[in-house]
Amino acid sequence: MDLDPLLLARIQFAANISFHILFPAISIGLGWILIYFRLRYTRSGDKAWEYAYQFWVKVFALTFAMGVVSGITMSFQFGTNWPGFMEKAGNVAGPLLGYEVLSAFFLEASFLGIMLFGKNRVSNRVHLISSFFVAFGTTLSAFWILSLNSWMQTPTGYHLEDGVVMVDSWMEVIFNPSFPYRFFHMLAASVLTSAFLVAGVSAWRALHEVDGPATWRVMRTGVLLAAVMAPLQIFIGDLHGINTLEHQPAKIAAMEAVWETGREVPFTVVAFPDQETRSNRWALEIPYGASLILTHSPRGEVQGLNDFVGKHPPVAVVFWSFRVMLGIGVLMLLVSWWAAWQLFRRGKAGRPVLMALAAMTFSGWVAVLAGWYVTEIGRQPWIVDGVFTVSDVVADHSSATMSGTLFGYILLYLFLLASYIGALRQLAKKPAASLQLGPTPHFDTSARA
Amino acid sequence: MEYWLPVFYMAAMGLALLVYVILDGYDLGIGMLLPLAEESEKDVMVASIGPFWDANETWIVLGVGILLIAFPIAHGIVLTHLYLPVTIMLMGLILRGVAFDLRVKAGDHRRTLWNRAFFIGSTVAACAQGWMLGSYITGLEDSTLSLVFSVLTAATLPALYLVLGCGWLLIKTEGRLLDRAIGWARAAVWPMGLGLLVVSIATPIVSQTIADKWFSLPNFLWLAPIPVITSLLYLGLLLMLRRDELLQGSRNWLPFAAVILICLMAGLGLAYSLFPDIVMNRMTIWEASASVKSLQFTLVGVVITLPAILVYTLFVYRVFRGKATTLSYD
Numbered sequence: 001m002d003l004d005p006l007l008l009a010r011i012q013f014a015a016n017i018s019f020h021i022l023f024p025a026i027s028i029g030l031g032w033i034l035i036y037f038r039l040r041y042t043r044s045g046d047k048a049w050e051y052a053y054q055f056w057v058k059v060f061a062l063t064f065a066m067g068v069v070s071g072i073t074m075s076f077q078f079g080t081n082w083p084g085f086m087e088k089a090g091n092v093a094g095p096l097l098g099y100e101v102l103s104a105f106f107l108e109a110s111f112l113g114i115m116l117f118g119k120n121r122v123s124n125r126v127h128l129i130s131s132f133f134v135a136f137g138t139t140l141s142a143f144w145i146l147s148l149n150s151w152m153q154t155p156t157g158y159h160l161e162d163g164v165v166m167v168d169s170w171m172e173v174i175f176n177p178s179f180p181y182r183f184f185h186m187l188a189a190s191v192l193t194s195a196f197l198v199a200g201v202s203a204w205r206a207l208h209e210v211d212g213p214a215t216w217r218v219m220r221t222g223v224l225l226a227a228v229m230a231p232l233q234i235f236i237g238d239l240h241g242i243n244t245l246e247h248q249p250a251k252i253a254a255m256e257a258v259w260e261t262g263r264e265v266p267f268t269v270v271a272f273p274d275q276e277t278r279s280n281r282w283a284l285e286i287p288y289g290a291s292l293i294l295t296h297s298p299r300g301e302v303q304g305l306n307d308f309v310g311k312h313p314p315v316a317v318v319f320w321s322f323r324v325m326l327g328i329g330v331l332m333l334l335v336s337w338w339a340a341w342q343l344f345r346r347g348k349a350g351r352p353v354l355m356a357l358a359a360m361t362f363s364g365w366v367a368v369l370a371g372w373y374v375t376e377i378g379r380q381p382w383i384v385d386g387v388f389t390v391s392d393v394v395a396d397h398s399s400a401t402m403s404g405t406l407f408g409y410i411l412l413y414l415f416l417l418a419s420y421i422g423a424l425r426q427l428a429k430k431p432a433a434s435l436q437l438g439p440t441p442h443f444d445t446s447a448r449a
Numbered sequence: 450m451e452y453w454l455p456v457f458y459m460a461a462m463g464l465a466l467l468v469y470v471i472l473d474g475y476d477l478g479i480g481m482l483l484p485l486a487e488e489s490e491k492d493v494m495v496a497s498i499g500p501f502w503d504a505n506e507t508w509i510v511l512g513v514g515i516l517l518i519a520f521p522i523a524h525g526i527v528l529t530h531l532y533l534p535v536t537i538m539l540m541g542l543i544l545r546g547v548a549f550d551l552r553v554k555a556g557d558h559r560r561t562l563w564n565r566a567f568f569i570g571s572t573v574a575a576c577a578q579g580w581m582l583g584s585y586i587t588g589l590e591d592s593t594l595s596l597v598f599s600v601l602t603a604a605t606l607p608a609l610y611l612v613l614g615c616g617w618l619l620i621k622t623e624g625r626l627l628d629r630a631i632g633w634a635r636a637a638v639w640p641m642g643l644g645l646l647v648v649s650i651a652t653p654i655v656s657q658t659i660a661d662k663w664f665s666l667p668n669f670l671w672l673a674p675i676p677v678i679t680s681l682l683y684l685g686l687l688l689m690l691r692r693d694e695l696l697q698g699s700r701n702w703l704p705f706a707a708v709i710l711i712c713l714m715a716g717l718g719l720a721y722s723l724f725p726d727i728v729m730n731r732m733t734i735w736e737a738s739a740s741v742k743s744l745q746f747t748l749v750g751v752v753i754t755l756p757a758i759l760v761y762t763l764f765v766y767r768v769f770r771g772k773a774t775t776l777s778y779d
Contacts, residue, residue: 062550068503069546073539075510079517080532083525090521091743098518098747101511102754109507110758110765113500121768166740395529405536412540416547423554 006394008402009081012409014376016073018369019413023067025368028142028187029194030060031135033221038131042124048214056198056218058427061116066420068109075101082383084393089165089384092158092173093148100144108137139187146186150179152384153375154247160387177247181240182375188233189371192332193364195229198222199339200361201428203354210431220343223357226336234329238293245294248385250308251378254318256290257283260304265290270323273315278306313380317373325370328363335360362421454744455734458519459724461751462512467716469508470606471613471709476502478614480545480571481607482633483564490626491564495549497621497773502549504762506542518747523727523737530589531581538577545570572607579606586719587655588729598655605644609712611637616705619696621773627697634704635690642683645715649676652722658730659722672721679714682707 034056041049075097078086086093114122114130122130157172158165167173199222205215245252252258257273257280258265267289271280288298295301305312335356342349349357383390476498483491498505517524528535544566552563583602587595615634622630653660663672686707689695695703723729727737738744 058554062547062554065503065546065550068506069543072506072510072542075513075517076528076535076539079513079524079528080535083529086517086521086524090517090524091740094514094518094521094739095743095747095750098514099750101507101514102750102758105510106504106507106754106758107761109504110761112503113765114768117500118768164740167742167746170746395525395532397529397532401532405533408536408540412543416543419547419551419555422556422559423551426556427554 005397005399005402006391008399008406009394009397010390012402012406013077013081015406015409015413016070016077018372019417020067020070020074021368021372022365022417023063023070024138024142025190025193025364026063026197027060027067027194028138028190029192030056030063030197031131031138032191033194033198033225034060035128035131035135036221038128042128048217051214052218052221055214055427057116059197059201059424061112062420062423064108064112066416071105081395082393083395085383085388088163088388088393089152091165091167092151092155095170096144096148096151096174100141104137104141104144108134108141111137142186142190143183146183147174147176147179150182151176153182153379154178155384155387165384165387178240178243181236181243185233185236185240185371188229188236189364189368192226192229192233193368195222195225195336196332196357196360196364197362199226199336199357200359200363201424203349203357204361205428206349207351207354207358208429210429219349219357223336223339223343226332227340230329230333230336234333237329241294242296245302248378249303250305250312251318251375252294253303253305253308254313254315254378255322255374256294256302257315257319258290258302258304259306261301261307262304263291263299263301264288265300265302267293268319271319273319275315311381313378318378321370321373321377325367325374328367328370332360332363332367450741450745452735454741454748455519455738456725457748458515458738458744459727459734461755462515462519463716463720465508465512465515467712469505469512470609470716471712472501472505472508474610474712475613475617475705476505477545477571477575477607478610478612479617480567480614481575481611482614482618483568483571485633486626486629490629492775493622493626493773494618495552495567496775497617499549500765500769502546504765506546519739519744520727520734520737521739523732526728526732527585527589531584534577534580534584538574538581541570541572541574541577543570545574575607575610576603579603582606586652586659586722586729588731594655598651601644601648601651605641605648608637608641608644609708612641613705613708613712616708619701619704623772631690631693631696638686638690642687645679645683645711649718656722656729658726662722672718675714675718675721679711679718682711682714686711 034053037049037053037056040046041053078093078097111130111133114127115134118130119127151173154177155165156176157169158167160166199219202215202219202222206219241252241255256265257268257271259278259280264287266285266287268280269284269286271283271285273280290302291300292298305315339349339353339357342353379385381389381391383393479494479498483494486494513524513528516527548563548567548570552560552567555563580599580603583599584595586602587598612634615630615637618630619627619634653663663669686704689704689707695701725733725735727734
């Protein structure tokens, strides 16, 4: 078997980072949702909120552990797979990753112990503060990582010296042009992902009639959050797209499968982009659409892929990933509003709504992955846009080593993913046997860590 | 600045990795001991490390992080060369880390499976780390001698972790499990001692550079306290492990402290052997260092956060002081 080591290195890194992002995508949002449950309980003394916390903190612990172990893998793979990246861009990547570990990783990892197991060992206040540090740590972690990723997309504040990046201004490096958009896009994605997880699992439990009132209360929280975040996310995504058009026009051209530069560019709803003939086979188009969306003017100019021959990403995969993300985004909006309308206007949700929510439990994952494929594959062939290409920095492992370890990783990750979902199912199935939500508030969960 | 910044980062990296070996060492050691315990005892053993393991593991990320921040060129060389053991270690750490949760959340029928995963993950990670250490000391060469040495360290580090794990159990457990832990400690202390002795003798044999650094006057006299103190600590450890009343009493933390000091001594010896090379015989810390501007920028962060990390780490250990009971989310 003769596979290109560069391709293998990319697939391996992509497999790892795809697996990893699934868990922060939940824990960033879920951390704050847990604080909300905690505060509601502290304020009202209503056992249902404590019950909600007890249930979801277990999911959080599991998710967090999966995120930590796959995140540690990431920190090593920068060096094992892309040694050239650290040699050339280490002056930027090193400090940003370093600040992530020092300011965020230690914070969340240390206070997690108190958050999970320390409720009886510290005061309510200290426990709340610990939970806050964990949630804050996960968000801060995202801040540094997205800053570095954004710098790779839109590098500023540096100059090259003998082919090595030297920093001129840290403010410009950290707050590079695409950073604010990518950061808030990812945070909103995480909140949406966890909102649908919370709503979906609760709907599943409601369908199976596990734990009545508390389940419904949690579902309402998830649905309301999703209904608010879905339109907000579409708005942020639109801003992000306009920013990308300004800085990475080749990526936008691939996302929209636009080959020729022009004005009055239509929006291609579906098509089969063919890189051989450099054209779209069978395209369904909306006139003026792309110009309107990207420049907010029907006459706006959109650059085509033919302006970037040899320096643009593979078109079909970026085009389709973008449509998957967009499709799920719209679906999220429709389902969350439909569910919100039933839950809050009629006080009850019917079976179709519950089934739709349950089916959408992991929809956030698909959208997050699709979105990352758009932005990461859309950056190819560059690793730092316009500065270094991916092939400049790859390690020279034999393809036998690479395919062997790749096989091992993929097997492990599939097994872990199945175990994770299996464990969620186990947790969801189990009613809190000793929980009485009636007038006698006797609360003694036998849940063990 | 050009001289001292890399030295500072080298020291910080060494410290982070030393703290990692001690902290994750004890919980990997407990993972390796897991099959020896009875079902109910397994829960207590896992509970004794449950609140800490996550933060413990972060120290290796900091160590590798500093390698990346301060010595980006060496980071590439070292990790490319150690690709295979690093990958194996990561898979072990992944398995061990998820097993913490899944052994109780995946349902009772899966418990045995995840207990086994916990054990295998811990053992594999410990052995892979020993292998990496050996390979690093011998300058990342592919010679047979280097390979033999790596096998030796791959057996010694897990033995050290086992004793650390026992030491932690002495502090955190009581009753029958404590009796068992005492038995394990008495057994595990021998392979550890043998391993450390053989590695200490083998190191100057496999590395001429290290031999030259140690066996020349007056260096030898300055360095003599390191092996002498280590030997005394080891003897002390042996004596302590023979005294039941000490192990059952309030000074049961002494064996753990002795092993920590042995780790510290080994760390000092290793640091002296390697300095100033970041890749043995190939690259000094100054040749591998990042730009002064980048190092200064991160220095600010290190100076502010590291003391804070130490303070809240101590705080967490204080919160969970005393004997371990089964963990609960209450």
